[in-house]
Amino acid sequence: MRSNVAKKQQDSKTASTPTSRPYRIEEQVGYLLRRAHQRASAIFQVSIGDPNITPTQYSSLVKLNEYSELSQNLLGRLVGMDKATMQGVVRRLKERGLVDSRPDPGDARRTLLSLTTDGQRLVNKLLINGPAVSRETLKALNAQEQRQLLDLLSRIA
Secondary structure (H helix, E strand, O other): OHHHHHHHHHHHHHOOOOOOOOOOHHHHHHHHHHHHHHHHHHHHHHHHOOOOOOOOHHHHHHHHHOOOOEEHHHHHHHHHHHHHHHHHHHHHHOOOOOOOEEEEEOOEEEEEEEEEEHHHHHHHHHHHHHHHHHHHHHHOOOOHHHHHHHHHHHOOO
């Protein structure tokens, strides 16, 4: 009986100790990008100024602020979202009364989006906090490293 217990203890020690392998998930780009994204998203939620705004909603509001009116399709392309994700984002923003939509008079198949007065007010408030999110996310890096990381990410995005 003792030998079975000792063997199980030895087996559990062996199972919990990582083996030496050439492939380590912690060194893979996808893993590191996902972890960095999780950290950036957590900082965003705490710092942006509205706990009900997601990063994808924020990006959409910022682009609508920049362009005044956009088709839903073009907005999706500008913020890097697929059609299904963009539809959900727009629906939630409309439900909150932050975005208006209307048919495009030149093409009835297209929907044009713009900020409502409440949406404009909110995006103006959030834009003040946006740079703080980036500063906090990047604070572990010096200024040169920050520029380099942003440059490299823009090249693969």
